[in-house]
Amino acid sequence: MASYAIGDLQGCYQEFLDLLAAMAFQPGRDRLFLVGDLVNRGPDSLAVLRWVYQHRDCVDIVLGNHDLHLLAVQAGLARQKGRDTLAEVLAAPDAPLLLDWLRCQPLVRRCGGYLLVHAGLLPDWTPQQAVALSAEVEAVLASAGYKEFLGQMYGNQPSRWHEGLVGMDRLRLVVNVCTRMRLLTDTGALDLDFKGELDDAPAYLHAWFDAPDRQHQDVCIVSGHWSALGLMLRPDVIALDTGCVWGGSLAGVRLEDRQVFQVPSRQARSSDWG
Template sequence: MATYAIGDVQGCFESLLKLLEKCRFDPAGDRLWLVGDLVNRGPRSLDTLRFVRDLGPAAVTVLGNHDLYLLMVAAGSGRRSKGDTLDEILNAPDCADLLDWLRHRLLCHREGEFCMVHAGLLPQWTVARARALAAEVEAALTGPAHQDFLANLWGSEPAAWHEDLQGWPRLRVIVNAMTRMRFCSPAGVMEFKTKGELADAPPGQLPWFEVPGRLSSADVLVIGHWSALGLRIEPNLLALDSGCFWGRHLTAVRLDDRALFQVDCSTCQEGV
C-alpha cells in the first residue's frame, strides 16, 4: 500500500487521471492525499469532485480556499469572482450531494509524522493545537448553523491569532491561516495581498514556514496553495502546488519514500 500526496488540481481532471496512471495508483490498496482546491478555474471541476468523492476512504482531502469559495457561493454568501468555473457544479443534478460531501472534508489532517493542510499553520501552533482548532471549524461547517458560518467566513480580519478570540472572528482566523496564508510576521500577523515568490515578501513578513521557532517544525507539513512558490521539497515541508492550472505541472509525492511524479499541464486551460 502506498500513499500519494497530490497538489492543487483546480478542476484539471484530465491531468489528475494522467498523474494517477503514472503513479500506478490502485484504489483497492493505495491512498490519495489531496491538499485542497479540487475545484475552480480549471475546466472539469464537476468531474473532479465526483471522482474524488467516489474514491471513498481511498482519498483524504483537506479544504482549500477555492473549495470553501464554492460552498459560500452555493449558500448565497460569497461574491462571485470573474472567471470562476463553478456553474457546472451548481447546476448539476447531484449538486446538493456533492456540496454535502465537501462540507464534511477536514481542514487539517494529521497522520504519523505528516500534517496536511492547504496553506499553512501559524508559527505559534503545534500540529496538535492546529488539529484541535481545525476541529472547531469542521464542527461549525457540518453543524446545523453552517449557513451562518459560511455567511461570516469572508474577510481578512482579524489578521492574527489570540487565544481569547471567540465566535466567527476566531473561526475566520483559523480558516484564513489554514487556507489562505503565505506570508506572516514573526509574531504571526498574516498578510494576504502578496501572492508572488519569496523575493516579493513585504517588509517585516516571512514565508510562514521560515518563521524562526515555528512550533510545527518537528512535523512534515504537506501543503499546496502557493503556485508562485512552486514545488518545494524539504525535510519538514512538502509544498506541492506546482501550478497545474497555470500550465506547469501536477505533482504527486509518494509519502512512503518521497518518490516524485509529475505530468505536464500545458493543456489544462483549454476549454475554460
C-alpha cells in the same frame, strides 16, 4: 500499499488522471491525500468532485479556499467571481450530495509524521492544536448553522492569533491561516495580499514555514496554495502547488519515500499564478 499526496487540482481532471497513472495508483490498494482546492478556475471541477466522492473510501482531502468559496456560492452567500468555473457543479443534479460531503471535510489532517493543510500553519500552533482548531471549524460546517458561518467567513480580520479569540473571529482566523496564508509580518500578523515569488516579497514579510521557533517542526507539513512558490521539498515542509491550472504542472509525492511525480498541464500558459 502506498500513500500519495497531490497538490491543487482546481478542476484539472485530465491532468489528475494522468498523474494517477504515472503513480500507478490503485484505489483498492493505495491511499490518496489531496491538499485542497479541488475545484475552480480549471475546466472540469464536477468530474474531479465525482471521482473523489466515488473513491472516498481511499481518498482523504483538506479544504482549500476555492472549495470553501464553492460552498458559500452554493449557499447563496457569495457571488461567483470573473474567473470562476463553478456553474457546472452548481447545476449538476448530484450537487447537493457532493457538496454536503465536501462541507464535512477538515482543514487539517494528520497522517503519521505528516500534517496536511492547504496553505500553512501558524508557528505558535502545535500539531495537536492545529488538528483541534480544524475540528472546531469542521463541527460548525457540518452543523445546521453552517450558512451563518459561511456568511461571515470572508474578511482579513483578525490578523493575529491569540488564545482569547472566540466566536467568528476565532473561526475566521483559523480558516484564513489554513486556506489563505502565505506570509507573516515581522510581528506575526497574516499578510494576505502578496501572492508572488518568495524572493520578491518585501523585507518585512517572511514565509510561514520560515518563522523561527515553530511548534510543529517535529512533523512535516504537506501543503499547496502557493503556485508562485512551486514545488518545494524540505525535511519539514512539502509544497505541491505547481500551477497546473495556470499551465504549469500537477505534482504529487509518495509519502513513504518522498518520490515526486509530475505531469504537464493541458491548460493554456498564464501569467496569473497565485
